[in-house]
Amino acid sequence: MRLYIIRFFILLGLFSPALASAITPASQLANSRVFTYAEANYPNIFTGKAAEEGHYQQYLYRYYPASGNYLGIDPAGDIFILGPYTGNELTAVGNVADYDSAITDWEDAQSITYDRVFAYAEANFPALFIGQVEGVGLSPQFPYYRHYPISDNSLGIDRKDDIFIWGPYTGGVQSIVGNVDDYRSAILAWEHQPSLRLDYPGFTVWLDCAKRGTTKFQYVAQRDTGNAPRYDSFFLDPNVPADCQQTSASAYGLNYDRGHLVPANHLDASAAAIKATNTMTNILPQAANMNRGAWLQTEEIIECYRDIDELLVIGGVIWGENSDDDAFLQSHSVQTPDAFWKVIIRGTGQDEQAIAWIVPNSQEATRDRLDQYLVSVSELEFKTGEKIPVADYAKDSKPDQSWMIPLDCNKS
Known part of the structure; x- marks a missing residue:
């Protein structure tokens, strides 16, 4: 019954004629x-x-x-x-x-630490502070600083809590930009930005304003009854605050695709839903080989099995801590996720089945490696902190291989 209720509410969006997203705050504490x-x-x-x-x-x-x-x-x-x-x-x-x-x-009552100042600066001024190197003692004046090699700017805080920038942005001149206390209200407001639930026609995403990117998505894949054409353009969502989403809809480049979390092909009975999948709140940097390899194969499995059973699809992002591939902070103000995860649920009651993957966002994540990324639902819950609506008896099993794609499957 719980699964049917979830699917019912998701389906309400599938037949909505409007493209505009419905926004619901969804505050979460780490x-x-x-x-x-x-x-x-x-x-x-x-x-x-x-x-x-x-x-x-x-x-x-x-x-x-x-x-x-x-x-x-x-x-x-x-x-x-x-x-x-x-x-x-x-x-x-x-x-x-x-x-x-x-x-x-x-x-709010605690002092603003150095780490909180740096996190705020990096998230809100990515063009200045990009390519992070851990801070080290520079001189008696600056017990802590960070140098950002891509922009070649440095950010430092002295013993009086005065904040300085130096580098190309300041013409190489060490320039004071205020005291930590001057930024207290702004830092607190940024830290408390809500997560937003965005209900689009046919699917839902949860957007982390601080990350400017979606952390989770969910939709129901039903029998394929349409073949509406794919929408060509990508665009920002005019209904979402600008400081909650990416700053550009342009291509990423550097062998990264504008990767869909929810693919257009699974919603091809609705032109509005297809267009909505090209909103940048449904897009993140995906390594080209991964997007067209292992991730694409999970989409093809859904495309084929939705003609056999109605499927509940839940997925999301593992941001990770690898800053080496965060090449799009300056152009799009978004990190590059370390991995993506997905769960497919079919059947109900004693017939309920689930399959789950955690796919690294790597050029190595090719189609033939998908089975290496299989995990049990329990393992996925541990690693992501998500609660997946799957019967307990189905959570600990992990198949030896991904579901086979039927030979007669129409993937269009």
């Missing part, structure tokens, strides 16, 4: 922020530095040996404590959403 808040505000429970962090079953956890307590968060955002504080009983203490206001208010 698990790391929850841990930091708990450690600072409940030191008698979570005492000292966590000696251990990892996954156990469905929980992301930290262990605090000084108090003997564990703090865990499951993929649904439910928070648990285990240890002497709870009589060694696993005890739920609420959901992450319950603590949203408290954590945000507490963070």
